[in-house]
Amino acid sequence: MKVSRTLAIPYVVWVLIFTVVPLGLVIGFAFTNPDGKITLENIFEMSDYMAVLFRSILFAIAATVICLIIAFPAAYIISRANAINQSTLIVLLMVPMWINFLLRTYAWMTLLEQNGVINRILGAIGLGPYQLINNSGAVILGMVYNYLPFMILPLYSVMVKIDQSVIEAAQDLGSNKIRLVRKILLPLSMPGISTGVIAVFVPSVSTFVISRMLGGGTNDLIGDIIEMQFSGNSYNPHLGSAMALVLMIIVLFMMSLFNQFGTEEDVAL
Amino acid sequence: MKSISSKVYMYILYAFLYLPILVLIVFSFNQSKSRANWTGFTLHWYADLFRDERILTSLLNTVIVALAASVLATVLGTMAALGIHSMGKFGKSVLMGATYIPVINPEIIMGISLMILFRFFVAHFNFQFGFATLILAHISFDVPYVIYNVLPKLRAMNPNLVEAAQDLGCNPRQAFFKAVIPEIMPGIFSGFLMALTYSVDDFVVSYFTSGTTVETLSVTIESMTRVKVSPKINALSAIIFVVITAILIIKNVLENRRLRRDMALSRAALKEARGK
C-alpha cells in the first residue's frame, strides 16, 4: 500500500496552513510591536495581568478538583451498574452536553440572580436574598457544571474495565473502603484521571464566556482579556498573542504533568 | 446501584445536571418576560421564535457550515488516515503530533490564531470573512476526530485483505473501494458524526472567525445574552432539548434491545453448557 501514502499530502498541506502557520503567527505577534519591530515588551506588559492569570489558574484548578471529587464516585457507581442501566446513565449524562453551552450557562444566570429562582424559593421560606451571582463561586460553578461530563466519561471508561472480581478479592482480604479506593481504584483509574483532568482544566483555564455571564465583569479571566485584545474594549492583538502564548505554555505544562499515559491514540474518547 | 447512598448520590447528581435546563424550559411557557415570576401559561414565545428571522437564519447557517465542514473533514480525514497508516514510524509520529494540536489547544487560541491568519488573507487576497472562513476553521478542528475514528479501524483490518482482493481479480482501485472502504466505513461514519457534533456545538472558534455577515446559532445566542434576553431563547432551548433527548432515547432503546438479546443468548448458552 505504498501508493496510499500520497493520500496524506492534502492533509499535510492543510496542517501546515491551518495549524502550523497560525500558531507561528501568534508567536510572531507576541514578540513584535505594531510597527513590526521585535520586542519583549508584550511579555513585560503582561505583568499587569498577573492577577488575572493567577485567578484563571486558581479557578481552573478548583473546578478540576471539584469535578474530580464529584465524578469519581459517580463514575464508579455507573461502572458497577448492569449493562442496560449503564448505557441509560451515560446517555442521561450526555443529553445536557448536547445543548449549547451558552444556553446551559444562561440557565444558571436565571437561577442565581438576585431576583432569580433560587433566591425566590429561599425568600418564600424567609431567607436571603443572597448574592449568588457575579462572584468567583458562580464562575467556578459554571465551569464545574459545563465540564463535569468530561471528567465522568473518561473515568467511567477505565473503571468499567476493572474486573468486579478484583474488587471482591480485595474486600475478601479485608480491605476497608478507604484502602480499596487508595490501593485498587485510584491506581487502576489513573489514565482516566489524567485524561479527565486535562479535559476539564484546559477549557476552564481558557474560557471567556462563563466568566462574563456568571462573573459580571468583576471576575475577568485570561480568556476575557485575550478576547478584549482582539474584539473588545482594548485593541492590541500583539499583547493578546503574548497572552495566548502564555496560555499555551501553561497547557503544555499541564499536559506533560498528566499525560504520561497518553500515546496519541488514547485521546480519541 | 446497590446501596441506597449511591442511589441518592446519583439522583442528586442528575438533578444538578438537569435542574437548570428544566427551569429554562418551564419559563419558556411563561406569559411575562420575567425569568423568575410565573404569570401564566402561553405558547407565544414559540410562535415568536419561528417568526424571528435572525434566529432562523443563524440556524440555517449553522446547518450549512456544520454539514459542509464535516463532509469535507471526513473526506480529508479519511484520506489522511489511509496515508498515515502506510507511513513509516517517523512520519507517523510527526503527523499524529500535529493532529493532536487542535484537539488539545484551548479553543480560544485556535480561534485567534485562525483569525490572524484570515486577516492576513483578507489583506492580501480578495477574501472576506463569512462562510468560507467559518467552514475552513471548522474543518481544521473536525479533521482530527475523523482521523482518530478511522485509524483504529485501519489497524484492526487484516493486512492481507487487499492482497486477497487482488488475488481474486480486483485491480488496486477496485480492491480499495470494494475491500478497504467497506471495512473502515463504521469508523468513517462515527468520525463524521463526531465532527458534525463538534461543529454544531462550537462557539469560540466561530466567534472569532465569523466576521459580520454570517452568524451561527451559538454566536447569535451569545450576542442575545449580552442585551435584553427574550424568552424566545428559552423556547429554542426547549426545542433543542426535546429533539436531542428523543434522538438519544431512540438510539438507546435500540441498543438496549440488542444488549438484552445478547444477554439472553449468552444466558441460554451458559445454561446449555452447564447442562452438558
Next chain:
Amino acid sequence: MKRLICIILSLSVLLYLTACGGTAETEEIDREAVLEEFGLDPELFSDYDYSRLKDEDITLNVANWGEYMSINDDESVDVNEAFEALTGITVNYKTVASNETLYSKLLSGGATYDIVIPSDYMISKMMKEGMLQKLDFDNIPNVNNVMPSFLNPQYDPYNEYSVPYLWGMVAIIYNTTMVDEEITSWASLWDEKYAGNILMFNNPRDAFGIAQAYLGYSLNTENKAELDACSELLKEQKEIVQGYVMDEIFDKMEGGSAAIAPYYVGDAVTMCDDNPDLAYVIPEEGTNWFVDAMCIPTTAENKEAAEMYINFLCEAEIALANCEYVGYSTPNAKAYELLDEDVREDEKRYPSDEFLAEHTEVFVNMSDEANAYMQSLWNQLKIDNSNVWFVPIFLICLVAATVAVNVWRALKKKREQY
C-alpha cells in the same frame, strides 16, 4: 452510506433553495403601498428616490448599539423592514457593546460594516486615524432636517463625516423599592448602603467620566494627578460594586437584580417603561452629554446604499419612531415637532441650552498618551498590579518544569528497559 448520501442530497437541495431566494427578480416597488403598509404618512416623507439600487442585490451591514433602533417590536415601525421594502436592499443589522469594541472590531478586519454609529469622541478618533470616509451629502438631502445646533459639532467641525442620530446624557437609574432616599448625587454610587447592589459602566471612558464629574474635574482632563484620583475613587468603589456591565444592565435593572446604576437617559426611559419601580435622575454635579452620529467606515463596500440608509434614518417619521422607541433625544427638528408635548417639555430628555452649557460636558478625543494612561489605570482597576519581572520568570520556570518532567520520564523509561 445511504444516510450520508441522504444528508448530502438534502444539503444541496437546501443550498439550491437559498440560492433561488437570493436571485429572484425584483419587482417594481410601489412606494405608496409600502409606506401605507408600515403606517407611514406619505405627506411627511421626502420624495427621495429610494428604489434606485433595488436591482443590485446589495446587503448593507449596519453596526449599532443594543436596543438602539426601532426593530422587532409589534407596536412600533420596524425601521429595517421598512427600509428593505422601500429600497430592495437587505439590511444585516448587528449590535456592538461599546465604542471601544466597535473600534477594535473595525481595526481587526474581521468586520466590514457599511454604517456605524459611534459617539462623539470616538468619531474624532476614527477621523484622525483615517477610518471614516467623507459623506456625499447630495445623497443625504435629509440632513436639512437636523437642528442647526447639532451641525458642525466639535468632533466633526466641518460636518463632513457624520450625521447626528440621537443624543442624551448620563443619568443615575435606581429602583425605588430598594432605595428609600431621593438620589441627587453621584455620591450614591459610592454609598456603602447599596454595597453589592451597584452596577457600573464596563468601559473606561464612561466609568472615568463619572468619577471625574463626581470630583468636579473636566471630563476631558489629561492631568495625570486628576486621573490618578479618579482611579483611586473607582478602586474604592470596586469593593461594593456588584458588576461591571453594558447592555446587560437592561435585564439586571428591570429584573430588580441591582438597586442603582449609571446609564444613558434614553435607556433609563426604556427601563422605567418596562418596570415602573425604576426612576432616574441627572446628578447635580453635572454629567456627560453625548451625541451618537452615523458614519461610513473606509472599509465600507456599499457607500451609496449606506448614504441612502442615513438619509432614510433622517426621515421625520423614521427618526420619530426611533427616538420614541429607544427613549433617547432626537437631533431631528421635524421629528421633534411630531413628539408629544410632555416629552418635548421633559427637562431630562430635552434640557434647555443653558442647562446643557452649565451642567454637561461633551467628551472629546484625548491625546494618545492620555488615552493609554487611562486604559492602563482601568486595567489596574479591574486587575491588581504586580511586579514586571514576574511573568517572564514564571514562564521560564514553567518551561523548565515541563522540560524536566519530560526528561525525567524519558530517563525512567530508559532505565526500565534495561
